[in-house]
Amino acid sequence: MKRLISLLLLFFTMAAAHAxxxxxxxxxxxxxxxxxxxxxxxxxxxxxARKTLFKIEELGDLSHASAVYSRDARYAYIxxxxxxLSKIDILCGKxxxxxxQGGNSIGGAISQDGSxxxxxxxxxxxxxxxxxxxxxxxxDIPATKVSGGKNSKTVGLVDVPGQRxxxxxxxxxxxxxxxxxxxxxxxIQRFEKIGVQPYDGLVxxxxxxxxxxxxxxxxxxxxxxxxxxxxxxxxxxxYGRGEQKLPVYKMPHLEGWAMAGNRAFLPAVGHHEVLVVxxxxxxxxxxxxxxxxxxxxxxxxxxxxIWVNFAFPDNDTIQVIxxxxxxxxxxxxPGKGVLHMEFTPRGEAVWMSVRDEDQIQIFDTETLExxxxxxxxxxSGIFFTSRAHKTGL
Amino acid sequence: MKRLISLLLLFFTMAAAHAxxxxxxxxxxxxxxxxxxxxxxxxxxxxxARKTLFKIEELGDLSHASAVYSRDARYAYIxxxxxxLSKIDILCGKxxxxxxQGGNSIGGAISQDGSxxxxxxxxxxxxxxxxxxxxxxxxDIPATKVSGGKNSKTVGLVDVPGQRxxxxxxxxxxxxxxxxxxxxxxxIQRFEKIGVQPYDGLVxxxxxxxxxxxxxxxxxxxxxxxxxxxxxxxxxxxYGRGEQKLPVYKMPHLEGWAMAGNRAFLPAVGHHEVLVVxxxxxxxxxxxxxxxxxxxxxxxxxxxxIWVNFAFPDNDTIQVIxxxxxxxxxxxxPGKGVLHMEFTPRGEAVWMSVRDEDQIQIFDTETLExxxxxxxxxxSGIFFTSRAHKTGL
Numbered sequence: 044m045k046r047l048i049s050l051l052l053l054f055f056t057m058a059a060a061h062a063x064x065x066x067x068x069x070x071x072x073x074x075x076x077x078x079x080x081x082x083x084x085x086x087x088x089x090x091x092a093r094k095t096l097f098k099i100e101e102l103g104d105l106s107h108a109s110a111v112y113s114r115d116a117r118y119a120y121i122x123x124x125x126x127x128l129s130k131i132d133i134l135c136g137k138x139x140x141x142x143x144q145g146g147n148s149i150g151g152a153i154s155q156d157g158s159x160x161x162x163x164x165x166x167x168x169x170x171x172x173x174x175x176x177x178x179x180x181x182x183d184i185p186a187t188k189v190s191g192g193k194n195s196k197t198v199g200l201v202d203v204p205g206q207r208x209x210x211x212x213x214x215x216x217x218x219x220x221x222x223x224x225x226x227x228x229x230x231i232q233r234f235e236k237i238g239v240q241p242y243d244g245l246v247x248x249x250x251x252x253x254x255x256x257x258x259x260x261x262x263x264x265x266x267x268x269x270x271x272x273x274x275x276x277x278x279x280x281x282y283g284r285g286e287q288k289l290p291v292y293k294m295p296h297l298e299g300w301a302m303a304g305n306r307a308f309l310p311a312v313g314h315h316e317v318l319v320v321x322x323x324x325x326x327x328x329x330x331x332x333x334x335x336x337x338x339x340x341x342x343x344x345x346x347x348x349i350w351v352n353f354a355f356p357d358n359d360t361i362q363v364i365x366x367x368x369x370x371x372x373x374x375x376x377p378g379k380g381v382l383h384m385e386f387t388p389r390g391e392a393v394w395m396s397v398r399d400e401d402q403i404q405i406f407d408t409e410t411l412e413x414x415x416x417x418x419x420x421x422x423s424g425i426f427f428t429s430r431a432h433k434t435g436l
Numbered sequence: 437m438k439r440l441i442s443l444l445l446l447f448f449t450m451a452a453a454h455a456x457x458x459x460x461x462x463x464x465x466x467x468x469x470x471x472x473x474x475x476x477x478x479x480x481x482x483x484x485a486r487k488t489l490f491k492i493e494e495l496g497d498l499s500h501a502s503a504v505y506s507r508d509a510r511y512a513y514i515x516x517x518x519x520x521l522s523k524i525d526i527l528c529g530k531x532x533x534x535x536x537q538g539g540n541s542i543g544g545a546i547s548q549d550g551s552x553x554x555x556x557x558x559x560x561x562x563x564x565x566x567x568x569x570x571x572x573x574x575x576d577i578p579a580t581k582v583s584g585g586k587n588s589k590t591v592g593l594v595d596v597p598g599q600r601x602x603x604x605x606x607x608x609x610x611x612x613x614x615x616x617x618x619x620x621x622x623x624i625q626r627f628e629k630i631g632v633q634p635y636d637g638l639v640x641x642x643x644x645x646x647x648x649x650x651x652x653x654x655x656x657x658x659x660x661x662x663x664x665x666x667x668x669x670x671x672x673x674x675y676g677r678g679e680q681k682l683p684v685y686k687m688p689h690l691e692g693w694a695m696a697g698n699r700a701f702l703p704a705v706g707h708h709e710v711l712v713v714x715x716x717x718x719x720x721x722x723x724x725x726x727x728x729x730x731x732x733x734x735x736x737x738x739x740x741x742i743w744v745n746f747a748f749p750d751n752d753t754i755q756v757i758x759x760x761x762x763x764x765x766x767x768x769x770p771g772k773g774v775l776h777m778e779f780t781p782r783g784e785a786v787w788m789s790v791r792d793e794d795q796i797q798i799f800d801t802e803t804l805e806x807x808x809x810x811x812x813x814x815x816s817g818i819f820f821t822s823r824a825h826k827t828g829l
Contacts, residue, residue: 066461068459068461068527069508069510069527070464070506070508070509070510070511070527070821071463071464071465071508071509072464072465072505072506072507072508072509072510072821072824072825073507073508073509073550074508090507091507091508091550112465113463113465114465114466114484115462115463115464115465115466115467115484116463116464116465116466116509117462117463117465118463134461134462134463155782155783155784156782156784157466157484204738204740204782204783204784204802205802206784206802249697249737249738249739250738251738251739251740269740269760304642305698305716323698344642344827345597345642345643345644345827346642346644347597347644347662367662388824388825388826389548389549389597389825389826389827390548390597390827391548391549391597391599409597409598428463428465429825431465431781432465432781432782432822432825433781433782434737434738434782434783
């Protein structure tokens with residue numbers, strides 16, 4: 044009888060563990076997360092069934108939050124504006140670990156081999172690098188000291204091949220490459236006087252060209268990572284706010300640059316235009332008049348369409364551009380506060396955050412018709428697991 | 437007491453279910469399969485831990501077998517040479533369903549939305565399309581009748597955007613586009629007289645240009661899928677066996693074409709050369725002398741290197757080409773029978789099947805050093821789950 048009772052106890056323990064355990068045994072290739080900025084939460088979504096699987100809360104200040112994925116596409120690392128770095132498990136819908144690693148941060152990246160998470164910080168200015176496993180600190184890289192004894196803010200942090208990270212230093216006007224093949228001995232290459240106040244950066248999808256946008260002057264800084272010995276070049280002399288310092292509601296995101304064929308499509312600063320630039324010589328080929336000041340300019344994965352959202356007061360509108368004719372083929376009005384878009388990996392659909400409607404809208408990219416909606420509390424960034432396999436996101 | 441006993445029974449049932457259940461709760465982003473051709477089995481591998489998780493057997497004749505992945509990256513669909521189509525569950529390491537859908541088949545594809553699996557058959561000649569869910573038949577598309585009352589063999593089947601499949605008809609010299617937006621009513625577009633005996637096809641990574649290689653004459657057939665109304669053009673007039681009909685040990689795989697920047701790198705037919713072709717005009721720009729007759733010519737994901745394997749008797753060798761200088765930077769001798777290579781999604785490593793060594797060899801793509809080996813019985817094709825997110829594989 045004693046034995047029976049202990050067996051029973053074991054049984055109840057197992058049953059309880061089962062009840063608690065809400066993990067899903069499933070593939071992670073069609074999952075994603077949606078940031079709910081006002082409530083500091085994220086939804087885990089299934090892009091095949093178009094449904095929400097989990098809601099994970101208490102992730103801090105998620106305005107401007109972004110995310111990257113582990114190599115196995117099970118964990119998302121979320122970079123909050125408050126310096127928080129959260130590792131969440133999207134199969135079990137739970138927070139694995141959360142640290143506050145800085146006072147004020149702006150995005151991060153995961154190393155090529157998936158072992159390291161880098162975060163760029165405003166306060167204290169620099170980059171910190173953590174183990175993707177347990178978020179323990181691997182390297183602390185303070186940025187150049189500037190007036191007032193502070194370290195420069197860092198921005199535009201991306202991962203590139205060769206286990207390297209690249210970022211820009213806002214206050215000191217630099218670009219740094221950090222090579223982490225030996226995690227205990229980061230090797231840093233510094234490029235100085237690259238321009239006034241780099242405010243964001245991007246790397247081309249092949250991981251070769253790093254480009255920083257400048258807030259303090261017109262033009263952009265280009266670094267060919269296959270040939271760092273050639274140093275930083277200036278490109279697109281007229282890109283920026285211009286002589287008259289146009290009022291700019293929102294500096295456009297550089298990560299949103301779309302590459303399609305041999306051309307890049309990018310948001311003009313201040314102007315109601317999308318610019319078309321050759322990706323061989325980085326010279327402007329055309330400009331396309333659009334509805335407002337563009338924020339994200341994103342290419343459908345096959346490069347045939349460009350989808351554009353806009354800054355306030357035009358953020359209720361999306362325009363779709365055909366990349367062959369450079370004509371606008373559709374203007375959509377999803378509602379106020381269209382903050383972000385994400386294409387499904389093979390491009391048959393696009394998901395869109397419509398903040399003021401508390402809604403995700405899903406469009407067919409061929410018919411350009413609304414397919415479905417999902418409720419979400421003030422949604423902003425959308426990040427699908429296919430990012431685990433891409434460079435520089 | 438009765439109650440106790442029934443509880444105990446329930447407990448033992450649960451425990452037994454647990455023991456039987458060998459499924460792994462994990463992300464699928466870093467998984468893959470390795471085809472073991474002689475034994476009709478596949479290994480499921482973890483590319484982070486570099487280890488084997490499962491072996492799945494009784495999959496029929498797997499010579500020349502290829503595979504695609506479900507949208508959620510949990511299931512692989514394996515196309516066997518014997519007309520077998522197997523759906524395997526890589527989280528639980530088991531065969532879900534196997535059908536023999538034709539007498540002799542040569543590869544397949546999964547639709548953009550993941551709902552359909554298409555297989556191209558030699559016997560009976562045509563394409564069959566199945567539900568990816570339960571492998572039930574959705575559409576049977578017989579190819580054009582040719583002499584002897586048979587239907588033409590079909591080859592070079594790929595998926596392209598817009599829920600379409602494209603393939604070539606070997607005996608009747610055609611290319612067909614099948615659009616499956618309404619699965620009950622496939623819409624077929626036929627292009628005739630495209631050349632003599634198309635033996636394989638490929639589509640560019642953006643899904644725009646379909647190219648068929650010709651066995652019966654020199655040159656290749658190009659179809660711009662953005663403009664099918666323009667019809668099929670002939671390109672690369674000298675691509676092929678040439679006037680003297682060189683002895684060719686193995687017709688090179690077209691799927692192995694590497695796109696890097698604005699150039700394609702492709703295996704010459706019969707010659708010991710890799711050809712460099714502009715991907716805007718499809719004109720030859722250069723040729724690179726290599727060790728033997730190339731079979732697969734594959735680009736590292738960032739496009740900086742090309743890795744080449746060779747036909748018998750040179751199939752013990754791999755050469756690595758730098759895409760800027762077009763020079764061979766390394767010659768490796770992994771052992772006899774290097775049949776296939778697959779890069780990890782972000783390109784830090786490449787996995788290689790070395791048939792006669794019964795081994796998988798894993799190389800670092802920066803140092804070009806051997807990182808690890810795994811035992812495998814006569815391994816051939818290697819397919820990682822990142823393919824779930826790509827077009828035309």
